[in-house]
Amino acid sequence: MIISLIDSVIYTTIAATTPIVLPALGVMFTNFSRMFNIALEGMMLVSAFSSVLIADITSSLLLGVIAGIVAATILGLSIFFICHYFHAEVFIVGMGANLVATGLATFISIQLKGSSSLIFENAPKLERINIPIIKNIPILSGLSGHYIIDYLAIVITVICYVVIFHTRYGYHLRTIGKDAWVAKTLGISIVKHRFISYLWCGFLCGLGGAVLSLPVGVFLGGPVGMTNGRGWLAIAVLCLGQENPLNILVAALLIGAALALSDLLQVTTNLSPRLLMILPFAAALIAIVVYMAKGHKTGLGIKIQ
């Protein structure tokens, strides 16, 4: 009984962590390049919408995921271009992008099918992948049976760690993060790195959005929508994990555990599901307060004139 409970806690935690750690890594890149992208929520939403739509039309999962990544990247690059070429404030534009994403997804789905929440019956669903030996070991079996994007998320975290700390590109990016002026005098192109960081952010948020909608083949529009605040939780995770992808993964697991707990309590007890939805946000806020009370610095590049 207890072992199966631990199993399901581990399983749900990992499943809930993926759509948080991916956008958190994405926003980490934009934070390094000093053009902080807050439109994670919107980028994940357009990705969730277009991936399941394209998967439904073409009945191909791969094309669906690619469509999600492309849609999220386009939204991200629109922020980059309008901020770089027209001197808009990235913060305001990012907020606009969140609302544009909600509006656009709802608008298109109403134009197509007449409802803001859609069920795609023809869309192929992501398969769960069982790892042969681990799935039979009692406590570890929660590690098995996830979707491919969940496994990919862990690999991507390690790749990001290597890229940030062991490549020339990562070194340049961190220099910009420390001091953009110094980087400029060293001859590092800030614009190029900002552009690349928005590509990273689009790719990661695209994957994060696809993992929300593809396993169930459903899209929920409206003001709360499919993402349900995960983009904001990702920014909180960045605040806890700072500049290290591995720390970000740990912080995302913490918030993922809170999400998993709220899911499990919904099933096992008769507490109101609405009240349990508060849990992840409360956990994020308390974690940040504890972290900051120890005298750390946030290092978030949110600066608005």
Add this chain to the structure above:
Amino acid sequence: MNKFISSLKRLFIAIVFALMLGAVIIIITSSKPSNAIKIFFLGPFSNKYFFGNMISYAIPLIISGLAASIAFSANMWNMGLEGQLYIGGLCGTYFACQMSSYPAAIAIPIALIVSFLVGGAIAAVSSYLKTKWNINVFLSSLLIANGLFPFVTFFLEGPFNDPKAGFAASPRFNQNFMFSKILSPSELHSGLFIALGFVVLFYFIRRQRVLGYEIKITGENALFAYYGGVPTGRVEIIAMFLSGGLAGLAGMINVFGSTGRMLGYMSMIGWNGIPIAIIARYDPIIVVPAALLFSFIQKGAEAGALFADITPQVAQLIQAAIFYIITAEGLFDFIGIWKRKVVK
């Protein structure tokens, strides 16, 4: 004065952009574009009913625009306006329901004050966290607001629900408490005078009072303000308290003015306060026409949905797109309207 003119320019560009975008979207989606465009643009002005509804919709927007202005001018990025509005409306409605037997002259002010205090207290928490542990206001207010939505919806679905409604809504209070209607067939209500009163009050505070000056220099350079003897922590908490309080008040005025009960969905009034404040460059006077612009878009799309084949979600799309364009000052260099602001 220079700043006043530049915010007028911003307003002008927002209007032109919104109308152009609206026309383009309608031409793409509508089957009879010329008719649909005419209804979208002229619908809100066609008769007394639609015109009154447009002004009525702008009333909470004006107040939430003021709420955003006062926090932003102290450089406190209060992103929780929607949550503060939601919980302020809930608590105010609860008090109004409890005081059904009291005369309106006592019950209405108490409900308004309660909503002000609750919204303000919630916003002041973020500000306190900033002063105490240097936690980003943007992040903390967002997380608190995101937690508040399910919290308020829980009450509207459970303990404080009207079973006859069949959806997430509070019971109706004594309907004598509703603000009186001004322009008879329409929904325009006397909350307009409260909103305009706050506009004048905040204009006065911003221009004439020490507090307004302290908020402004704290927003522009907190270190300099501190060096100059301004108690920046206290000023920031006051600005956030006023901001959250106004947001809560906007929620309650919306309940007293048009809905008559607390409804369990996001009205977007709090979110739209943010671009309204930015269009107005935090100037309380310009908040009024900016709020009217947003209300015009909303009501134009609603009229279009009634009399033509416009999807009402067009309004949300245009309002969101205004965010995109409004700070992009470089975009207007080539037409010479705008002198480029030097960005490092």
